Amino acid sequence: MPPKLNDTFKHEFVFTEEQVLTYAKISGDTNPIHVSNEYAGQTEFGKCIVHGYFATSIFSKIYGTLLYPDGHILLSQSAKYIKPIFTDIPYIAVITVKELIPEKSRVVYLNEIFDVENQQLKITGEATLLNKNYFN
DSSP states (O other), X not given: OOOOTTOEEEXXXXXXXXXHHHHHHHHOOOOHHHHOHHHHXXXXXXXXXXXXXXXXXXXXXXXXXXXXXXXXXXXXXXXXXXXXXXXXXXXXXXXXXXXXXXXXXXXXXXXXXXXXXXXXXXXXXXXXXXXXXXXX
């Protein structure tokens, strides 16, 4: 069943320190703000922050395995990092169908990540996905 305008999907998740260190190793981004508690503790954040691209990778998980995975292909994704993401804190990703473009077999989604405890918006952006299965 194809998505409809304003459909929403929610997914709760937590990033762990181990995941962040693995991402740092794989990506090569070993900036101390992400991997050094001593360094990060002296910054405005007070502790290590999750890599921005790693944080937004939760959307890839959602689109690739949880939400309409059959034929969904990511074409573009933007992100605005409003507040830092930390490890061991519950977050919720909220995906909302913003636009349907049937003639191009595309769906545009609003992507948001909120802190579960205080509902503070952490990341917002958009993604455009191709899915010919929905529009044929």
